[in-house]
Amino acid sequence: MTTEEPRQQDQQSRAWVYSRRGPPGAVLALETTRAAPTLPPPNAGAEEWILVRVAFAGLNVGAVWQMLLLPAWLRAPTPGEAGPGSATGGGGHGNATTTTAAAAAAAAAAASVPSRFRKGDKILAMVPASLALSTGTGALATTVALPARCAVAKPAATSLADGAACLLAGMTARLLVAAAGLPLDQHGGRDGGRGQDPPRRVLVNGASGGVGCLVVQMVRRAVGDAGRVVAVCSGRNAELVRSLGADEVIDYTLYKDAPGLAAHLATRFPSSSSSSSSSSSSSSSSSSGPPLSAVIDTLGFQPLYLASASFLAPSGVYASVGIKPPRFALPDFLVAVARMKLNEWWPTARWLGGVGRPWRAVAMLSPSLQDRRDVVDLLAAAADDDDSRPRLRIVRDSVWPFEEAVAAYEKLARGHARGKILVKVDPLVGDDEC
Numbered sequence: 001m002t003t004e005e006p007r008q009q010d011q012q013s014r015a016w017v018y019s020r021r022g023p024p025g026a027v028l029a030l031e032t033t034r035a036a037p038t039l040p041p042p043n044a045g046a047e048e049w050i051l052v053r054v055a056f057a058g059l060n061v062g063a064v065w066q067m068l069l070l071p072a073w074l075r076a077p078t079p080g081e082a083g084p085g086s087a088t089g090g091g092g093h094g095n096a097t098t099t100t101a102a103a104a105a106a107a108a109a110a111a112s113v114p115s116r117f118r119k120g121d122k123i124l125a126m127v128p129a130s131l132a133l134s135t136g137t138g139a140l141a142t143t144v145a146l147p148a149r150c151a152v153a154k155p156a157a158t159s160l161a162d163g164a165a166c167l168l169a170g171m172t173a174r175l176l177v178a179a180a181g182l183p184l185d186q187h188g189g190r191d192g193g194r195g196q197d198p199p200r201r202v203l204v205n206g207a208s209g210g211v212g213c214l215v216v217q218m219v220r221r222a223v224g225d226a227g228r229v230v231a232v233c234s235g236r237n238a239e240l241v242r243s244l245g246a247d248e249v250i251d252y253t254l255y256k257d258a259p260g261l262a263a264h265l266a267t268r269f270p271s272s273s274s275s276s277s278s279s280s281s282s283s284s285s286s287s288s289g290p291p292l293s294a295v296i297d298t299l300g301f302q303p304l305y306l307a308s309a310s311f312l313a314p315s316g317v318y319a320s321v322g323i324k325p326p327r328f329a330l331p332d333f334l335v336a337v338a339r340m341k342l343n344e345w346w347p348t349a350r351w352l353g354g355v356g357r358p359w360r361a362v363a364m365l366s367p368s369l370q371d372r373r374d375v376v377d378l379l380a381a382a383a384d385d386d387d388s389r390p391r392l393r394i395v396r397d398s399v400w401p402f403e404e405a406v407a408a409y410e411k412l413a414r415g416h417a418r419g420k421i422l423v424k425v426d427p428l429v430g431d432d433e434c
């Protein structure tokens with residue numbers, strides 16, 4: 001969808017906005033006659049800005065939390081609005097589209113910085129929470145003005161939809177893999193686990209979600225053929241997760257709750273430093289094996305962490321996206337934040353009342369340009385010399401029309417997306433168009 005001239009309708013923008021706190025279905029409104037954003041005036045800042053026509057937006061759970069929790073006074077009003085409001089997208093949606101370059105070049109010249117983009121370039125961008133909250137910018141709008149540091153060039157062979165799906169989830173996945181102490185094998189081939197002795201055994205919880213699908217693939221490469229990737233997901237997603245690189249799938253629906261799953265893990269991967277019951281209970285079972293080297297929890301199940309000494313090796317790390325509150329509600333969120341701080345600050349030593357294993361949480365408030373490039377490089381790079389497929393496969397749960405963004409958010413909030421949920425902002429763009 002490269003065009004050299006802005007379309008007539010680019011003078012106006014359509015955007016999903018909200019101005020009060022609440023669930024997406026209650027607070028989101030579609031504005032159809034909004035003036036399209038313009039670039040900041042000269043001297044507005046010493047950096048390049050771009051005007052972006054959005055093709056797709058990828059939805060993220062963090063934006064649901066922003067809509068539910070953040071009072072209006074904590075967010076900047078969207079420019080041009082009478083009252084406080086913010087285009088949704090808050091915590092970051094990947095966008096893919098073309099820049100209107102005349103404007104981009106003008107902004108760069110005014111700021112005396114080199115221009116990275118020209119009119120018609122196709123880009124992938126992620127609006128970080130720091131920008132969304134301070135400026136009211138979000139991705140669910142037909143036209144968006146952004147600092148160029150939020151964007152990277154789209155690889156030629158990557159579809160606009162896959163590009164929109166990859167950035168926030170991919171950056172989170174990379175952080176998790178690094179936090180778990182695994183090598184980020186960006187350029188290696190099938191020998192990702194070379195030199196690891198003994199081979200690593202890594203558990204990925206929530207393996208079929210937007211973040212989980214990417215973590216499984218990154219861990220597969222990090223541990224190599226000798227290592228073992230154990231995925232926790234429901235039976236309906238077992239085949240998908242195996243196709244992404246999991247050696248073993250544990251169906252969480254077979255267990256009553258997270259403590260039930262933890263009890264199974266203690267039997268399957270007994271850790272010698274935990275209670276004797278866990279190792280003895282499976283002594284005759286061919287299904288028990290050495291403890292896990294690391295856990296990557298893409299959902300943040302606190303009971304799983306609290307029991308981790310029973311299935312995670314003493315040297316192992318529990319890497320997590322945070323702690324999942326039981327409901328989308330402010331009190332539950334505050335309790336989860338307090339528990340996260342305790343996980344971080346309380347000593348891990350058992351004799352001091354600790355869990356016995358370190359907890360490492362990741363945060364994605366304001367990722368760098370390099371963070372974005374690292375993910376996009378994985379999309380662009382061939383898996384191996386004899387294989388032209390990208391190293392990262394994007395799993396799409398569904399693609400929703402722009403007008404149905406609320407229904408898309410409601411599906412996301414139910415917690416059972418299989419890969420990424422996308423909104424097609426520009427109806428003229430094909431689902432697989434590059």
Ligand SMILES: NC(=O)c1ccc[n+]([C@@H]2O[C@H](COP(=O)([O-])OP(=O)(O)OC[C@H]3O[C@@H](n4cnc5c(N)ncnc54)[C@H](OP(=O)(O)O)[C@@H]3O)[C@@H](O)[C@H]2O)c1
Nearest residue numbers: 061172206208209210211234252321362363364415416417
């Ligand atoms: N810290 C950060 O900076 C950061 C950044 C990005 C995301 N996050 C957080 O990371 C979390 C995951 O994000 P996401 O986009 O991957 O979420 P998501 O796509 O909504 O995850 C949904 C997946 O979780 C699976 N699932 C549901 N219950 C499960 C259970 N009990 N055990 C195992 N799997 C289960 C679902 O499978 P079934 O349908 O089979 O149940 C579904 O495939 C969110 O809480 C998000 O807020 C944090």
